[in-house]
Amino acid sequence: MKRVAVIGAGPAGLTAALELCRQGCDVDLYEASPHVGGMARSFDLWGVPVDLGPHRFFTRDPRINHFWLELAGDDFEMVHRLTRIHYRGRFYDYPLRASNALRNLGWGEAMRCGGSYLKQKALGVFPGTGPGNFEEWVVSAFGRRLYELFFRDYSEKLWGIPCRDLDIDFAAQRIQRFSLGRALLAAFGWERDRHKTLTGTFAHPLRGAGIIYERMAERILAGGGRIHRNTPVTRIARSGKGVVLPDGTAHDCDHLVSTMPLTQLCRCLPGLPEAVIGSLDRLRYRNTLLVYLRVAHDDLFPDQWVYVQTPELRLGRITNFRNWPSGKHDPSGSSILALEYWCDPAGDLWTCSDPALIALGEGELALTGLLRGAQVLDGHVVRLPSCYPVYRKGYRQWLQPIVDFLRRDYPAIHAIGRYGAFKYNNQDHSILMGLLAAENITTGASHDLWAINTDYGVYQEGPAPSVTPTR
Ligand SMILES: Cc1cc2nc3c(=O)[nH]c(=O)nc-3n(C[C@H](O)[C@H](O)[C@H](O)COP(=O)(O)OP(=O)(O)OC[C@H]3O[C@@H](n4cnc5c(N)ncnc54)[C@H](O)[C@@H]3O)c2cc1C
Numbered sequence: 001m002k003r004v005a006v007i008g009a010g011p012a013g014l015t016a017a018l019e020l021c022r023q024g025c026d027v028d029l030y031e032a033s034p035h036v037g038g039m040a041r042s043f044d045l046w047g048v049p050v051d052l053g054p055h056r057f058f059t060r061d062p063r064i065n066h067f068w069l070e071l072a073g074d075d076f077e078m079v080h081r082l083t084r085i086h087y088r089g090r091f092y093d094y095p096l097r098a099s100n101a102l103r104n105l106g107w108g109e110a111m112r113c114g115g116s117y118l119k120q121k122a123l124g125v126f127p128g129t130g131p132g133n134f135e136e137w138v139v140s141a142f143g144r145r146l147y148e149l150f151f152r153d154y155s156e157k158l159w160g161i162p163c164r165d166l167d168i169d170f171a172a173q174r175i176q177r178f179s180l181g182r183a184l185l186a187a188f189g190w191e192r193d194r195h196k197t198l199t200g201t202f203a204h205p206l207r208g209a210g211i212i213y214e215r216m217a218e219r220i221l222a223g224g225g226r227i228h229r230n231t232p233v234t235r236i237a238r239s240g241k242g243v244v245l246p247d248g249t250a251h252d253c254d255h256l257v258s259t260m261p262l263t264q265l266c267r268c269l270p271g272l273p274e275a276v277i278g279s280l281d282r283l284r285y286r287n288t289l290l291v292y293l294r295v296a297h298d299d300l301f302p303d304q305w306v307y308v309q310t311p312e313l314r315l316g317r318i319t320n321f322r323n324w325p326s327g328k329h330d331p332s333g334s335s336i337l338a339l340e341y342w343c344d345p346a347g348d349l350w351t352c353s354d355p356a357l358i359a360l361g362e363g364e365l366a367l368t369g370l371l372r373g374a375q376v377l378d379g380h381v382v383r384l385p386s387c388y389p390v391y392r393k394g395y396r397q398w399l400q401p402i403v404d405f406l407r408r409d410y411p412a413i414h415a416i417g418r419y420g421a422f423k424y425n426n427q428d429h430s431i432l433m434g435l436l437a438a439e440n441i442t443t444g445a446s447h448d449l450w451a452i453n454t455d456y457g458v459y460q461e462g463p464a465p466s467v468t469p470t471r
Contacts, residue, residue, distance in 0.1 A: 001024060001025065001026050002020075002025045002026065002254045002255065002441065002442070003025070003026045003028075003252070003253040003254050003255075004016075004017075004020050004025050004026070004027050004028075004253055004254065004255045004256070004257060004441060005027075005028050005029075005030065005242065005243050005251060005253040005255075005256050005257070006020075006027060006028070006029040006030070006256075006257040006259075007030050007233045007243065007256070007257065007258045007259055007260045007265075008030075008031060008032075008038065008258070008259030008260055008417065008420065009029055009031035009035075009036040009037070009038065009213070009217065009227060009229075010037065010038020010039060010040065010213070010259055010417060010418075010430065011037075011038060011040050011213060011417075011427045011430040011431050011434065012038075012259045012416045012417035012418070012420060012425075012430035012431070012433050012434045012437075013029060013031075013038075013257065013259040013416075013417065013434065014029070014036060014037075014213050014216040014217060014220065014434070015067070015216065015430070015431045015433075015434025015435055015438070016257045016414075016416065016433075016434035016435075016437045016438045017029045017216075017220050017225055017227075017257075017434075018216050018219055018220050018223070018225075018434075019434065019435055019438035019439070019442075020225075020257075020438045020441065020442065021219070021220050021223035021224060021225040022223060023438065023442040024442075025441070025442065026224075027220065027224075027225035027226070028225070028226050028228065028251060028253070029220065029225060029226065029227045029228065030228045030231045030232075030233050030243060030245070031227065031228065031229050031230075031231060032230070032231065032232035032233075032260075033229070033230070034229050034230050035229070036210075036213050036214060036216070036217040036227070036229075037209075037210040037213035037214065038213070038259075039052055039384060039387055039418070040052070040055055040209050040210060040212075040213060040427050041209075041210035041213060042055075042207065042208025042209055042210030042211060042326070043208075043210070045292055045336060045380060046294050046332070046334075046336060046378060047330070047332065048321060048326065048327050048330045048336055049207045049208035049210075049211075049326040049327075050208065050292065050321050050326070050327070050336055050338065051208050051209045051210065051319075051321075051324075051326075051338075052288075052290060052338075052382060052384060053288070053290055053305075053317070053319055053338055053340055054083075054304060054305040054317075054319045054338075055204070055208075055209035055427070056079070056081070056202035056203070056204060056304070057202055057203045057204065057205075057209065057212075057427055057428070058200070058201075058202040058203060058428070059428035061428065061432060063432070063435065064428045064431050064432055064435075067431060067435065068203075068212065068428075068431070071212045071215045071216060072203070072205055072211075072212060075205055075206050075207065075211065076203050076204060076205045076206060076325070077203070077204060077206065077325040078201045078202070078203055079201060079202055079203070079204050079304065079324065079325065080201055081200050081201060081202060081304065082302055082303045082304060082323075083303050083304055083305050083306065083307070084303055084306055084307070085150060085154075085306070085307045085309050086306045086307065086308050086309065086310065086318075086368060086370070087104075087149070087150070087309040087310055088309075088310050089310075089368070089369050090104045091104075091301075091306075092104055092150070092309075094307065096146070096150065098110075101113070105149075109145075109149075112145050113143060113145045113146050113149070114143075115143075115145075116143035116144045116145035116146070117142060117143030117145075117146065118143070119143065120139060120140060120142075120143045120144070132167075132168040132393075133163070133164045133165065133166060133167065133168060133393050134155065134163045134164070134166035134167065134168060134170055134171050134393075135147065135152070135162075135163035135164040135166070136164070136168075137168050137171040138151045138163070138171055141171075149309075150309060151163070153309055153310075153311040154307055154308075154309050154316065155170075157314065157316045157342060158286070158316055158342050158388070159286060159342075159388070159390055159391075160286060160342065160343070160344055160347075160390075161390070161392060164393075165392055165393050166391060166392065166393060167391040167392060167393045167394065167395055167396075168393075169391050169395075169396075170391045170424070204324055204325045204326065205325070205326070206325050206326055207326060208326045209427070231245060231246075232246060233245065233260060233268070234246055234268065235268050236256070236265070236268040236269055236413075237250060237252065238270055239412070240256060240269070240409075240410035240411075240412045240413045241253055241254060241255075241256065241412050242256070243256070253412075254412065255412050255413075255414065255441045256412055256413045256414065257414045257416065257434075257437050257441075258413060258414065258415050258416070258420055259415075259416055259417035259418075259419075259420035259430075260419075260420060261285065261386050261419040261420065262283070262402065262415055262419065262420060262421060262422045263280045263283055263285075265413075265415060265420070266280055266402060266405075266406075267280065269410065271409065272405070273401070273405055275401035275405075276401050276402055276405045278398075278401075279398040279399065279401050279402055280402075282392075282395075282398040283389070283390075283395065283398050283399065283402075283422060284344075284390045284392065285345075285385070285386035285387070285388060285389055285390060285419060286342050286343070286344065286386075286387070286388035286390055287342065287343050287344065287345055287347075287350055287383065287384060287385050287386065287387065287388075288340055288341070288342055288343075288383075288384040288387050288388070289340070289341040289342075289343060289349055289350070289357060289381065289382075289383055289384075290338050290339070290340060290381065290382040290383075290384065291338070291339040291341065291357050291358055291360070291361035291379065291380075291381055292336060292337070292338050292339075292379065292380040292381070292382070293336070293337050293339065293358070293361055293362060293365065293376050293378070293379050294334050294335070294336055294376070294377045294378040294379075295334055295335050295336075295337060295365075295371065295374050295375070295376055295377065296333070296334050296374050296375045296376075296377050297334065297335055297371075297372060297374035298322060298330075298333050298334065298335055299322075299335075300320060300322070300335055300337070300370055300371070300372060300374070301320060301370055302323060303320060303323065304319065304320065304323045304324060305317055305318060305319040305320065306318045306320075306370070308368065310368070312367075313364045313367060313368065314341055314349070314360070314364065315339050315340070315341060315361070315364045315365070315368070316340050316341065316342055317339075317340040318337055318338070318339055318340070318365070318368075318370065319337065319338040319340075320335060320336075320337055321335070321336040321337070321338070322335040322336070334377060337365070339361040339364070339365065341357075341360075341361075342388065345385065345386075350383070354379075354380075354381040355379075357381050358379030358380075358381065361379065362376045362379070386419045387418070387419070388424070389418070389419060389422045389423065389424060391424065395422075399422055403450050414437040414440065414441070414449065415449070416430070416433035416434060416437050416449055417430050417433060417434075418430055421433065421449065421450065421452075423452070423453075429452060432452060433449055433452055436449055436452070437449060
């Protein structure tokens with residue numbers, strides 16, 4: 001019987017642990033917090049199940065679809081996605097549609113956008129052909145004016161660095177290509193607007209995204225696995241085959257699956273080469289602050305979430321749980337909103353007190369106009385450290401020495417997950433990594449877990465997923 005230690009009870013760690021239990025391994029799962037589900041957990045707030053920001057589920061992979069459905073049973077709904085950009089008091093469709101943009105921007109601004117797009121096309125620089133940073137990619141795809149209006153400020157709020165320092169990977173994976181020419185033809189009715197087909201649907205459990213992970217935990221326990229909550233792993237055995245817990249006790253294993261932040265994992269290991277030490281300081285994560293507000297209004301706006309583009313506001317995204325299956329039956333007549341702020345670990349926001357953050361959130365929500373004069377009844381703050389691996393330009397050159405080092409010196413360690421593998425994962429990617437790590441361990445398969453790529457997400461919508469959860 002193989003003994004496996006798993007660090008972290010998020011989607012990646014839980015999936016690996018569950019599959020390993022199913023294949024007869026002896027599994028210990030160590031989780032730093034009291035919860036399971038990681039960033040995808042849910043919790044009850046003012047009587048309503050809420051997620052940590054928006055957590056839609058969809059996948060194009062039939063294996064993940066099957067795995068997720070088996071856990072969800074009938075307890076989910078398909079949601080027709082409505083998520084728009086909010087910019088200086090107006091809503092813009094996403095993906096951008098010319099008719100809607102024209103109406104909102106006015107002819108003058110629309111002509112400037114069209115002119116800068118045409119100028120870009122005349123220059124003949126196309127996405128992916130230039131020197132390669134996020135700004136250049138988006139400008140070559142959309143023109144400078146649209147980039148300035150709809151991409152620059154949101155991305156800089158999210159990542160905390162200028163767009164020219166962001167890697168092209170982020171754009172290539174996450175942004176839907178767009179043809180302004182086609183969009184304009186569609187606006188005048190001369191061509192069907194293909195973007196209409198890209199809105200898509202996603203699945204959401206009736207008791208929140210996290211119920212899937214609670215069910216995984218139940219099955220791990222039923223399958224003989226052990227889950228140690230409130231147990232952060234701070235040291236790893238010199239061989240990489242075991243963990244040392246904060247109380248000093250050592251626990252050996254044959255394989256170690258780690259979903260803790262990759263840089264933190266490396267810092268627990270002895271014998272780091274110079275190249276790895278140099279990389280650790282360069283790979284950075286961004287934190288998220290979630291400010292939940294309960295608002296005395298049951299119909300503020302119909303979107304599941306809204307991207308807040310307005311540069312004067314620090315606020316980046318607003319989730320409205322009233323428009324999710326888990327929140328729509330809230331009998332209280334109020335709505336729960338989650339306001340997202342992104343910051344660096346040493347940033348001023350991260351060290352703000354909860355009451356100050358709630359006051360900031362309330363003030364900024366009022367400035368968007370989305371509060372519609374309603375009263376804010378209550379507030380609550382959740383802090384998510386390290387949740388965005390920053391794809392700073394050239395980050396792969398810093399990641400590679402770590403990958404090489406772990407492959408060469410620690411073959412028993414399987415580093416997976418969002419911050420665990422420094423990949424901008426959604427749930428489905430982390431589930432896939434967990435499934436494949438378990439397969440590598442139990443069958444001797446040699447899936448290259450570092451090669452699993454994220455190819456859709458925040459801004460990338462299409463084509464509409466071919467495999468959404470279907471019974
Ligand atoms: C605001 C937000 C919105 C998102 N929206 C979506 C969405 O719409 N759709 C979607 O599919 N995905 C979404 N995601 C991404 C999704 O939450 C993640 O991809 C997923 O949770 C990653 O799973 P993971 O297991 O890799 O990592 P995590 O969920 O981060 O789990 C890692 C676990 O490891 C634990 N841990 C860390 N260090 C240690 C240690 N030293 N010892 C023991 N335990 C440790 C942590 O406490 C945590 O429980 C969103 C994420 C955020 C932050």
